Amino acid sequence: MGWELFYHEADEGIRGEGETLAEAFEQAAIALTAVVTEPELVAPRIPVSIEATDDDPDFLFLAFLNAIIYEMAVRRMLFHHVDVTIEGSHMSAVAHGEPVDIARHQPAVEVKGATATELFVGQNNGRWRAQCVVDV
Amino acid sequence: MDLSRLIQRGDYEWELPQKGNMRVPGILYASRALVEAMDEKVYEQVRNVATLPGIVGASYAMPDAHWGYGFPIGGVAAFDPEEGGVVSAGGVGFDISCGVRLLHTGMHIEQIRPILPDLMDALFNTIPAGVGSVGQIHLTDLRMSEMLRGGAWWAVEQGWGKSEDLDHIEEHGRMAGATPEHVSGHARRRQCDEMGTLGSGNHYLELQEVADLYDSEIAKCFGLNPGDVVISIHCGSRGLGHQIGTEFLVEMAKAARDSGIVLADRELACAPAKSEVGERYLGVMRAATNCALANREIITHLARQTFAEMVPEANLTLLYDVSHNTCKDEVHTVDGEQRRLLVHRKGATRAFGPGHEELPPEFQQTGQPVLIGGSMGTASYVLAGLAENEERSFGSACHGSGRAMSRRQARKIWQGRKLVDDLREKGIHVRSPSMRGVAEEAPDAYKDVNEVVESAEMAGLARRVARLRPLGVVKG
Numbered sequence: 001m002g003w004e005l006f007y008h009e010a011d012e013g014i015r016g017e018g019e020t021l022a023e024a025f026e027q028a029a030i031a032l033t034a035v036v037t038e039p040e041l042v043a044p045r046i047p048v049s050i051e052a053t054d055d056d057p058d059f060l061f062l063a064f065l066n067a068i069i070y071e072m073a074v075r076r077m078l079f080h081h082v083d084v085t086i087e088g089s090h091m092s093a094v095a096h097g098e099p100v101d102i103a104r105h106q107p108a109v110e111v112k113g114a115t116a117t118e119l120f121v122g123q124n125n126g127r128w129r130a131q132c133v134v135d136v
Numbered sequence: 137m138d139l140s141r142l143i144q145r146g147d148y149e150w151e152l153p154q155k156g157n158m159r160v161p162g163i164l165y166a167s168r169a170l171v172e173a174m175d176e177k178v179y180e181q182v183r184n185v186a187t188l189p190g191i192v193g194a195s196y197a198m199p200d201a202h203w204g205y206g207f208p209i210g211g212v213a214a215f216d217p218e219e220g221g222v223v224s225a226g227g228v229g230f231d232i233s234c235g236v237r238l239l240h241t242g243m244h245i246e247q248i249r250p251i252l253p254d255l256m257d258a259l260f261n262t263i264p265a266g267v268g269s270v271g272q273i274h275l276t277d278l279r280m281s282e283m284l285r286g287g288a289w290w291a292v293e294q295g296w297g298k299s300e301d302l303d304h305i306e307e308h309g310r311m312a313g314a315t316p317e318h319v320s321g322h323a324r325r326r327q328c329d330e331m332g333t334l335g336s337g338n339h340y341l342e343l344q345e346v347a348d349l350y351d352s353e354i355a356k357c358f359g360l361n362p363g364d365v366v367i368s369i370h371c372g373s374r375g376l377g378h379q380i381g382t383e384f385l386v387e388m389a390k391a392a393r394d395s396g397i398v399l400a401d402r403e404l405a406c407a408p409a410k411s412e413v414g415e416r417y418l419g420v421m422r423a424a425t426n427c428a429l430a431n432r433e434i435i436t437h438l439a440r441q442t443f444a445e446m447v448p449e450a451n452l453t454l455l456y457d458v459s460h461n462t463c464k465d466e467v468h469t470v471d472g473e474q475r476r477l478l479v480h481r482k483g484a485t486r487a488f489g490p491g492h493e494e495l496p497p498e499f500q501q502t503g504q505p506v507l508i509g510g511s512m513g514t515a516s517y518v519l520a521g522l523a524e525n526e527e528r529s530f531g532s533a534c535h536g537s538g539r540a541m542s543r544r545q546a547r548k549i550w551q552g553r554k555l556v557d558d559l560r561e562k563g564i565h566v567r568s569p570s571m572r573g574v575a576e577e578a579p580d581a582y583k584d585v586n587e588v589v590e591s592a593e594m595a596g597l598a599r600r601v602a603r604l605r606p607l608g609v610v611k612g
Contacts, residue, residue, distance in 0.1 A: 010209055030444055063386070069382070099268070106572045113230045114382070115205040115403055116226075116405070135205065136337050
């Protein structure tokens, strides 16, 4: 598994790892869903496009997460996975998910936003890693 | 936290000495046991806040301080705009003006106990709670702007509140200086269906019984008697505040980077209060504060509707409404001089003492009611602000107990359904759409609130008035 939740006293740390930066983003997006519910409970029925641009990979990652959080909030959806393409400073992605089903998803908490706490985007032991704490 | 790096100034006061690039010292108010139990990150965060430009006095941590992002949760810091002082989006947080209000019901526990399960069902069915929930109010752009200017006043004008509530809300129900025109389309979109919703996580509506009195004279002034049933509502500015926090955190962090300001932690994202971005943030943060005040007023209206049907003899009146994620323009006396400061309280409650001009006449003798939230199975508290906290913490006190473990750890230990059953055995009726959410919010996942409020009193921040025991909880 290329994603995990890491410890934060009040909120949740999310971490994605992969062979590429895009893959690390994709894995972090699954961790983001795991903060709310079990990702495997979410059906990838509806695609939602997301885009962001930033020269700084750290801020690009925050923009990516915040775009997903925004779509989760206004569409009242959860996402099973996200396909990510990164070219230079531009990220385009398609998030695949479905509307929140309270009985089936048992969503624990809304994610309010991505923070710069424990924010890291870069290589770690030869693999790409993208992580931060999200506020819940 | 390693105590060897702190200087003990009293049984409940610890100094983090000024060194390196700190502009002021840090001060922690808590018992030895609470400070020892604090995460090392609290030390770092108190120290980091002390490095920010224009900070006055000290970087303070309340007895419930725990690891936040940028500022510690339970952090208080004041900045002087005339001396390059900053305003920090990270110092307010994502849930702008999150807070607690306490309502009297005029009912005694013995009158409510027979109908408690049905009453909790009715409240749960009336008040939207949890992930993805929507309210019955849909706001157009124009009405959204009116709400962002008017706060609880707007809710009352719409028929979703009572005018007698307004003086018992901080800022008298409406934060001046809001600039809805600067609130983004994304923030508005996130809020348009969320008025009158509780949210999720640690937000709740709780029915409580006044269990113990610590100061019967102040309790009498507050209208609190043993056996009284009261209602606590804990929630904030919902999606609008979350989006504003998100946008300004990034904008301020980039602005700091671009102007060569080295932040000890990017989450301390801030800007000079007198800069364009600083002033713009203050305007939209005040709009989000009004959103929170309106939201709690609307939820109160929904609770009143439910009680009118279920318990017609009840009369829901507001004791007080306090916010604990704020930045407020306040006048404080520093070294004998009156100064206008931007006081950031991140997971900390304003707690003005007796005689403060901001308080309504009925609280002039007692000090401001300070409302300390619980966690389903544990107690909540009503405190009263003490005059001496003006010198100690810019008129601030704690806000809750703080988590003792992460959500993931809690999920491994407890099962939501069993927790609900166990709490029912204890006479506490929990209603929630998510059993996973209940598990993550298990009462024992929080620190001992009794020790926190005792420390607040012993440190001279606020006086204990009453302890409240939970009867029923609507949890998001």
